Amino acid sequence: MRTVLERAGGAAIAAVLWPFGSQAADEAAQPPSEPIYLNQLTITATRNPLPAFDTPGMVTVIERDEIEMLQPSAVDDILKFVPGVEFFGGPRRTGEVPSIRGFAGADVIILLDGARQNFGSAHDGRFFLDPELLREVEVLRGASSSLYGSGGTGGVIEFRTATAGDFLEADESYGVRSSVGYQDVNEEELGSLTAYAQPGYGLDLIANITYRDSDDISLGGGETLSNSDDNILSGMAKAGSFFGAGHFAEASFIGYNGDIEEPNNAQGIGSADSVDKDIRSQTFRLAYGYANPANPWLNLDAVAYYTSTSADEQRLDNLGAGPAGELLTRDVDTVGFRVDNRSMLSLGEKAQTLFTYGIEYYRDDQDGERDGAPRDGVPNAESDTFGAFAQAELTFSDLGPVPGEMLLVPGVRFDFYDIDSDVAEGTTETEVSPRIAATYKPLPWLMGFASYGEAFRAPTFNELFLTGTHFQIPIGPVPVTNFFVPNPDLKPQKTRTVEFGGGVQFDNVLDDGDRFQAKASYFTVKGEDFIALDVMQPTPFVDCNPFTPGACNGTTIARNVADAKLHGFELESGYESRRFRASLGLSTIDAEDERIGEPIDLLAPTQLTAGFAVKLPEISSIVGWRGIFAAEFDNTTDPAEERDAYQVHSIFAAYEADEGPLKGLRLDVGADNLFDAEFSRTFTGADEPGRNFKAKISYKLNF
Numbered sequence: 001m002r003t004v005l006e007r008a009g010g011a012a013i014a015a016v017l018w019p020f021g022s023q024a025a026d027e028a029a030q031p032p033s034e035p036i037y038l039n040q041l042t043i044t045a046t047r048n049p050l051p052a053f054d055t056p057g058m059v060t061v062i063e064r065d066e067i068e069m070l071q072p073s074a075v076d077d078i079l080k081f082v083p084g085v086e087f088f089g090g091p092r093r094t095g096e097v098p099s100i101r102g103f104a105g106a107d108v109i110i111l112l113d114g115a116r117q118n119f120g121s122a123h124d125g126r127f128f129l130d131p132e133l134l135r136e137v138e139v140l141r142g143a144s145s146s147l148y149g150s151g152g153t154g155g156v157i158e159f160r161t162a163t164a165g166d167f168l169e170a171d172e173s174y175g176v177r178s179s180v181g182y183q184d185v186n187e188e189e190l191g192s193l194t195a196y197a198q199p200g201y202g203l204d205l206i207a208n209i210t211y212r213d214s215d216d217i218s219l220g221g222g223e224t225l226s227n228s229d230d231n232i233l234s235g236m237a238k239a240g241s242f243f244g245a246g247h248f249a250e251a252s253f254i255g256y257n258g259d260i261e262e263p264n265n266a267q268g269i270g271s272a273d274s275v276d277k278d279i280r281s282q283t284f285r286l287a288y289g290y291a292n293p294a295n296p297w298l299n300l301d302a303v304a305y306y307t308s309t310s311a312d313e314q315r316l317d318n319l320g321a322g323p324a325g326e327l328l329t330r331d332v333d334t335v336g337f338r339v340d341n342r343s344m345l346s347l348g349e350k351a352q353t354l355f356t357y358g359i360e361y362y363r364d365d366q367d368g369e370r371d372g373a374p375r376d377g378v379p380n381a382e383s384d385t386f387g388a389f390a391q392a393e394l395t396f397s398d399l400g401p402v403p404g405e406m407l408l409v410p411g412v413r414f415d416f417y418d419i420d421s422d423v424a425e426g427t428t429e430t431e432v433s434p435r436i437a438a439t440y441k442p443l444p445w446l447m448g449f450a451s452y453g454e455a456f457r458a459p460t461f462n463e464l465f466l467t468g469t470h471f472q473i474p475i476g477p478v479p480v481t482n483f484f485v486p487n488p489d490l491k492p493q494k495t496r497t498v499e500f501g502g503g504v505q506f507d508n509v510l511d512d513g514d515r516f517q518a519k520a521s522y523f524t525v526k527g528e529d530f531i532a533l534d535v536m537q538p539t540p541f542v543d544c545n546p547f548t549p550g551a552c553n554g555t556t557i558a559r560n561v562a563d564a565k566l567h568g569f570e571l572e573s574g575y576e577s578r579r580f581r582a583s584l585g586l587s588t589i590d591a592e593d594e595r596i597g598e599p600i601d602l603l604a605p606t607q608l609t610a611g612f613a614v615k616l617p618e619i620s621s622i623v624g625w626r627g628i629f630a631a632e633f634d635n636t637t638d639p640a641e642e643r644d645a646y647q648v649h650s651i652f653a654a655y656e657a658d659e660g661p662l663k664g665l666r667l668d669v670g671a672d673n674l675f676d677a678e679f680s681r682t683f684t685g686a687d688e689p690g691r692n693f694k695a696k697i698s699y700k701l702n703f
Helices: 023-028 064-070
Strands: 058-063 085-088 097-100 108-112 134-141 155-161 174-183 188-197 203-214 229-243 247-263 274-291 299-315 327-346 351-370 381-399 402-421 427-443 446-457 468-473 480-484 493-507 515-536 554-576 580-593 607-616 621-630 646-656 665-672 692-702
Touching (some): 058 554, 064 646, 064 665, 097 108
Antiparallel strands (some): 058 134, 134 155, 247 274, 274 299, 299 327, 327 351, 381 402, 402 427, 468 480, 580 607, 607 621, 665 692
């Protein structure tokens, strides 16, 4: 494992212990003798290790040391500098929901070590994961259904947890690492303990337990977001082993327990309708891989998993839609497996093909109760999804009059899904999702890419089978009520995406061994049957008389928008040397409902991200600055969702002793929102956190 200076280069090739059992990944996992700058591998983009720069699309890889320097309190802190990615519903961690290129909720696939995280709630987030467990995060943007099925309209966020190899040097077998941290914006205290071992015989063992305790959040401008008390205990246990000739097996457990006091709607700004939330998320996983270099036809990867997520809420006051003491529950269980194989076919000295093909199945089951009775808005329902996919990666070099190298990636997936509930008649559909993409490098430092992909997102059971009361307004002799209306006729949401772009990569620009890299993309998305939640509520005293019982009642129903069009631009660039690192990112997104010519929800302003850091090998340290610059946002039909331009600055520093009596000690310090800017992200009711001083001390003892 390299020092903080080497790993902080963003250059670290992901030392995945076992990504897919591939020989290429095993070779890539070997630490280089010298830093390799800006040379991350992506696995998510094609399910095979591939340099992120060469991928025919936009993918971002965030490695463990970068995660540590961010000192994240929640996953949002890791991803907020990624172009095209936005979080809505903050700043309470329970309400945060990721969005990719304007797609959110079920339109973004979340994977945790290959296991789908399919929990869905209007106001309680998408997944629950402590960033302390992570070794790497990948964000794949754009149409992804050809490999991943339903939900691939926005893209994929894949989280990978740490292994013992992330903490041990080549001559070490056992170790323990303890960490304590503090963030003053929410008075968060952190304690973490990790034990790990590689005792020989191909074994890799790791266990972690992490505790966070945070309180009300200080917002930019001096306000406080009250009723934000979190007590979170999370942990992981994982064991992996190479055995036989090319076999690998792994078992893991990841748990998240949150005891949280906040409003029933975690995305709101008030303290009324307070609840005591008991959030539990557990992922059990078994994986198997086989790779034998002597057999180019068999390179197998299989994973089976069970994820159970529950969000129980007990009302603490009478200010909501029910009495104090009322218990609301939501349980979502997912069981699934995925099996895929790779076969290599040589087409001569200048061409070869890697075929990847497999099957996937998963079942989601949701139960909701309100004091033991059916819960409004949380139907008891289940869904089954089966998919089969195939992809080829054809690599050509020096093809006669065509100079350079080309990568051609055609792929297709077939999906069958069945969704059912006792609320209304269910739905059964099949979908075919093709994609073709290509990268062409006429020169080693120049590349261009283009792709066309079709993607879909099946309606969720929360959209199909909504019933009961959405909300009430205490006006008149009888409260004004908005009712959910089921819509079992919802069609799947479909998109067709065309994307093209290019990049440059130069070595030895200003210094021996340095690298400059830039990659940009323009994309256009045509959507059919977009799914939107329509809240139709007459305004009391304007549209109706609230003193006439039922006159002001409204409805909420999920519906298909006829046609929508999105387009945008993304840029990622970076420079890395032995002394400096710098980055610049840009993202724009625009979209409209073509039927009526109005913007659709979940857009974000044009954003520029930037960073600069100086490496100080003389004192084993790195210091730097990051910034987010957002333009004014007025691309909405709701004036309340308009936002002023804002800029947020952060600074950080890290020190890690790699020798001497302090060896094993690491110190990370920083300040987010340094100038206490007052701002709010789009489609979020509360301002963002203000100035946040934070520090974390870790000590590692290895043997």
